[in-house]
Amino acid sequence: MTTIDDVARAAGVSVSTVSYALSGKRPISASTRQRVERAVRELGYRPHAGARALASQRTSVLALMAPLRVDVNVGVIMQFVTGVVTRARDFEHDVLLLTQDDHAGIERVAAGSMVDAVIMMDVEAEDPRLPILRRQRQPAVLIGLPRDASGLSCVDLDFEAVARTAVDHLADLGHRRIALIGSPQAVLDRHTTYAQRMVRGFRSETERLGVEAVFEPCESSVAGAVDALDRVLARLPGVTGLVVHNEVALPAVLATLRERGIEVPRDVSVVAVCPEDVALGQVQALTAVSIPATRIGAVAVEMVMHRLDHGQEAETRLLAPELTARTTTAPAS
Amino acid sequence: MTTIDDVARAAGVSVSTVSYALSGKRPISASTRQRVERAVRELGYRPHAGARALASQRTSVLALMAPLRVDVNVGVIMQFVTGVVTRARDFEHDVLLLTQDDHAGIERVAAGSMVDAVIMMDVEAEDPRLPILRRQRQPAVLIGLPRDASGLSCVDLDFEAVARTAVDHLADLGHRRIALIGSPQAVLDRHTTYAQRMVRGFRSETERLGVEAVFEPCESSVAGAVDALDRVLARLPGVTGLVVHNEVALPAVLATLRERGIEVPRDVSVVAVCPEDVALGQVQALTAVSIPATRIGAVAVEMVMHRLDHGQEAETRLLAPELTARTTTAPAS
DNA sequence: CCCGATCGTCGAAGCGCTTCGATAACTTAG
DNA sequence: CTAAGTTATCGAAGCGCTTCGACGATCGGG
Numbered sequence: 001m002t003t004i005d006d007v008a009r010a011a012g013v014s015v016s017t018v019s020y021a022l023s024g025k026r027p028i029s030a031s032t033r034q035r036v037e038r039a040v041r042e043l044g045y046r047p048h049a050g051a052r053a054l055a056s057q058r059t060s061v062l063a064l065m066a067p068l069r070v071d072v073n074v075g076v077i078m079q080f081v082t083g084v085v086t087r088a089r090d091f092e093h094d095v096l097l098l099t100q101d102d103h104a105g106i107e108r109v110a111a112g113s114m115v116d117a118v119i120m121m122d123v124e125a126e127d128p129r130l131p132i133l134r135r136q137r138q139p140a141v142l143i144g145l146p147r148d149a150s151g152l153s154c155v156d157l158d159f160e161a162v163a164r165t166a167v168d169h170l171a172d173l174g175h176r177r178i179a180l181i182g183s184p185q186a187v188l189d190r191h192t193t194y195a196q197r198m199v200r201g202f203r204s205e206t207e208r209l210g211v212e213a214v215f216e217p218c219e220s221s222v223a224g225a226v227d228a229l230d231r232v233l234a235r236l237p238g239v240t241g242l243v244v245h246n247e248v249a250l251p252a253v254l255a256t257l258r259e260r261g262i263e264v265p266r267d268v269s270v271v272a273v274c275p276e277d278v279a280l281g282q283v284q285a286l287t288a289v290s291i292p293a294t295r296i297g298a299v300a301v302e303m304v305m306h307r308l309d310h311g312q313e314a315e316t317r318l319l320a321p322e323l324t325a326r327t328t329t330a331p332a333s
Numbered sequence: 334m335t336t337i338d339d340v341a342r343a344a345g346v347s348v349s350t351v352s353y354a355l356s357g358k359r360p361i362s363a364s365t366r367q368r369v370e371r372a373v374r375e376l377g378y379r380p381h382a383g384a385r386a387l388a389s390q391r392t393s394v395l396a397l398m399a400p401l402r403v404d405v406n407v408g409v410i411m412q413f414v415t416g417v418v419t420r421a422r423d424f425e426h427d428v429l430l431l432t433q434d435d436h437a438g439i440e441r442v443a444a445g446s447m448v449d450a451v452i453m454m455d456v457e458a459e460d461p462r463l464p465i466l467r468r469q470r471q472p473a474v475l476i477g478l479p480r481d482a483s484g485l486s487c488v489d490l491d492f493e494a495v496a497r498t499a500v501d502h503l504a505d506l507g508h509r510r511i512a513l514i515g516s517p518q519a520v521l522d523r524h525t526t527y528a529q530r531m532v533r534g535f536r537s538e539t540e541r542l543g544v545e546a547v548f549e550p551c552e553s554s555v556a557g558a559v560d561a562l563d564r565v566l567a568r569l570p571g572v573t574g575l576v577v578h579n580e581v582a583l584p585a586v587l588a589t590l591r592e593r594g595i596e597v598p599r600d601v602s603v604v605a606v607c608p609e610d611v612a613l614g615q616v617q618a619l620t621a622v623s624i625p626a627t628r629i630g631a632v633a634v635e636m637v638m639h640r641l642d643h644g645q646e647a648e649t650r651l652l653a654p655e656l657t658a659r660t661t662t663a664p665a666s
Numbered sequence: 667c668c669c670g671a672t673c674g675t676c677g678a679a680g681c682g683c684t685t686c687g688a689t690a691a692c693t694t695a696g
Numbered sequence: 697c698t699a700a701g702t703t704a705t706c707g708a709a710g711c712g713c714t715t716c717g718a719c720g721a722t723c724g725g726g
Contacts, residue, residue: 001446003712014676019714026715029674046444050392051712053383054681061429061447068415074407082401085432094442096394097430099418109427111379113334113682114394222616255588283555336682347706352684359685362704384682387711446712 002043010039063115067100067122076293083297091305110136117304125191139307141300145193158318163201166243166271174332175241177212179232182245185217225252245273265330285326335376343372396448400433400455409626416630424638443469450637458524472640474633478526491651496534498656499576499604507665508574510545512565515578518550551582558585578606598663618659
């Protein structure tokens, strides 16, 4: 291993000069800097991460706690993770991956000074991990919105606004009977707040506009989709607007409509809530409110880095939704 | 932060005694150990990871380089990752996540002594990252099988055997016209060896048995699936056995068969090659050779830990496939 | 021309931990 | 009863880096 001593010797300067030349924390003459840089290059020098962490109290590593269960949103999760890892690199940071339920892990990596901060996905209303997080000296940012976020930063898509946007789009097209096919009951029960916020937004906006509305949770399987659709059709005959917030069920819902002879968008308009690539990867390009998962991951990193580098206070940011009209919505006939 | 000094003081022993009591590397009397443990508990002591890494040359962190692109195998990738992270914890290790194409990342984390070893997914025949890997002092294990694996460990499912198993199963049932619907052309072109090994196994086994066979690559989309199926039907009229090695296309292939009035397994038998949960999550439970992604990830960790802890040499392990007959295969009529 | 800044560099003191002798107190074999 | 091991503990030397204070040299202002 080549160390900073080797570099100092090769460049004919002291160790501290090398350190300052590399970090830029004190002025160093151009000529010295160049000699140092040359030595670094020729020796292939890499600072030892542990030594650096020990001396500087900074690790250049972020912890990311992600739900690795193989369920519903694998694709979405992956996009979050990608967003986090990619943006972290822009800030010269790497990412340590923790699994969702490894509650001890957060203590281990934070208290053990392995990371500078923690990003936590899939936060529930009363998440048991929050107290642990608050106890650490490292800042944290949550992807999601717990009931009490005091002391912690949060980012998420503004799901109430998502629902509003979807409903408004359908209502503007003249639809007066609108249904929401949503997350699985289990997700609602877990009190993952995005599902609840979506329903709340849907309820209040349909009420405000005075349109008939029903909400049905939907299991993430073919059978679940068929079931949910049947329940919607039974509870709200003559429904012409459908909001679907469930990536897995999406293709099955579409297929089932077709099988039943219900044509989209002639008979029923469909607005999906899903990542862009899902909306575009279906048989028809879907009118959709996109879930900018990569973006959210990136924003989470930005927030945490601002807290680290500029002592920024904890804050909550809700991203505004964007609806793109494509081929699955049309005026009510 | 509480340090080992605090613990030593609280327990009334020296720093080194605390260290030995905690690591067990030298005998310590039961009474002393207990006093130390008590102090640790009461002070909530956590060793500083950086300091430990600096002194011991071990970080308790593994690097995992995973393809985070949102494509085909998101589910499979997730399972690999889960397998790695979970098994790593059994060995008291955490996982640093690198993206597939961050070639510099592997140098950064290895040369910078951030990790004890590297696990790399999705290896290609002539992977440009291998030379970098070989240059590092940390051991590496590849998930996949490059042309030249010298100095590096490898694990993977034995895809030639997978093809053989699937073909044999169909042949035993009397099928004499068998097609393989495989990976997208792009994957073949990337020289990801699993796809090639699958095709090679398929070709040699069908030849050996003297059954008629065609192979068609298949894009991972609904349209791609329909296309591939059409090509198969055109090139091998009267085909009765289908091996499908493409998770994304799977549902579309099944749906298209149904639409065409081709009933499974009455008219055509289908063997899938996919993770167990995919095989069970379809409309019919699929006869399938399962891809034990979680297991492979776990094995990768085991191999790397053996190299670290017991100086084990680099080796290659190919996992034997297992076929489970379910509802989509039947004797040829 | 001298004083106080400013600039560029150095030495040394840690950061918190592991590990290598060394030592002292006991055993045990001969 | 002594020499040679054991066993349990301690002290000190690093591991490789950052950062603080100091110092000589150079500069501009009065």
